Amino acid sequence: MAEAKALRVRGLVIAPGVDPISQTIAPGEIVGLAGLDGHGQERFLRALAGLEQPVAGEIAVDGKAGSITSFRKAVAGGIAYLPRDRRSTGIFPTQSVLDNFAISTVSNDRRLGLLSFAARRRRYEAYRQRLGIVAPRPDAAITTLSGGNQQKVLLARALALEPSFLLLNDPTRGVDVATRHVLYDVFRGLAAEGMALVILSSEIEEILLLCHRVLVFREQRVSAEFSGAEMTTDTVIAAMFGRAA
């Protein structure tokens, strides 16, 4: 799936007058983004996805020329983004589970120019098993699924792009505990296969549990970065509030 490519952020300024951010996100790494709401972590993530124009700086994927300045370029660079607000910017309420899954990769099911629904169903089936999606049938309306399962369908949609980098915007918000742990295992599995994951989470425990390192945002810049033993609830919270631990 993922060749050994890294996502390189150089001198990224996400708001006027703040320090630039430089980061390299390596294959197989799970990077957490923490911070109080509105302190720039979401902007940073959306900039990585090409959804937001940074003030300055560039985002580059190894082996691809040029900076990621649009969503399209991000997708072409192997970046998949899972939006935060499932209801307003994620699911298509009038469409089926299968349609919701396939929308980012509709052309993959083409056989001799026309769509093969059997091929699409097979593709969906593979992800359904992997993610443990509980859905009555693929052509049921997406709205008949539980929140956690809707989120899994969206994750399947992103994974169907076979990305090298997966950007997750608060992926377990409003998801039940059992499903959360399924998702955590999936995330770890993806990282073990060489995918790089960037996870924005409003829950520190989740970041501590999953991530190899965490970037703490305060006032639109990375105020602290922790990994290993340094990464604890206390240090992260202290950095979020701009205090010394």
Added chain:
Amino acid sequence: MSPAIRKLRGVGFAVVMLVVLLVLNVALNPARFQPSSWGTLLGLAAPLIGAAVASAPVILAGRGGIDISVGPLMGFVNALVIQVLFLNLGISSPWIIVPAALLVGAVVGAANGVLATIVRIQPIVATLGAYLILTGVTLTILPAPIGPAPDWLKAMAGPLSIVPLAVIGLCWLLIRRTPYYDLLMAVGSDDRAAYTAGVPVSRVRLIAYVLTGLFAAAAGLMLTSLIGSADPNIGPTYTLIAIAAVALGGVSLAGGRGGLGGAAIGAIDIFLLQSLLTTFNVSTYVLQIAYGLILVIAVVLTALQERLSRRKG
């Protein structure tokens, strides 16, 4: 529940109405509705079916997508084919007339699409502009009705009107098997979600306008077959009835729900209602009132049905 039944439920009310109206028509007016004249009836209904089907793609594309210039475009194609191509230039070959008409439809559709999706004028305003321009241009090139139409075109009026309808149906079936259909329905369902899923929203909508233009041009040809002449005043009357047919056929005016089949059934409903009321010698004014009532009732019932099925789901 099988997908076929699920699909039917979406247009449920329109289908029930179709059956009821058909039975009533056959019972009350057996002479007009005898099997041998069904071809003629289809020919009479064809332009309305075409107009309804043409109105559907932009509505499916969502966010207030609508093309009220469908009727005037039909009238413009009608005038262009008869007055300019046939009478002035002496062209009668279908191999020139049909592509020329479709080209005009595509160009008008693309112009509407550019205004609505790239310039981002509200669709109803953009296509109102097209409505007025096309109506004016049609009256300029053709101030009064004129005839005749080429023979092959007149021959398409009766049972043969199934041919253009079948071609449109086939085109739609093919579109449904292309990635474009999924993108269209996704954009209509929720355009912000479509954008974050990587769907080129503006391009999908623009293509929907071009499809509407193409189908409207085909409907214009069907209208020309039916009246066997050119009449500058008929086309525009189709716009609102076509939109009523689309709504009746279970296509959500909010987008992302329904299809061209539903729109066609809605159009047949309106046609049958029309002939039923004509049987009773009802005045055309009352006809208008009936359209309005049926439309409101149908939309309310469809909404109720949807709400109920969602609660069950």
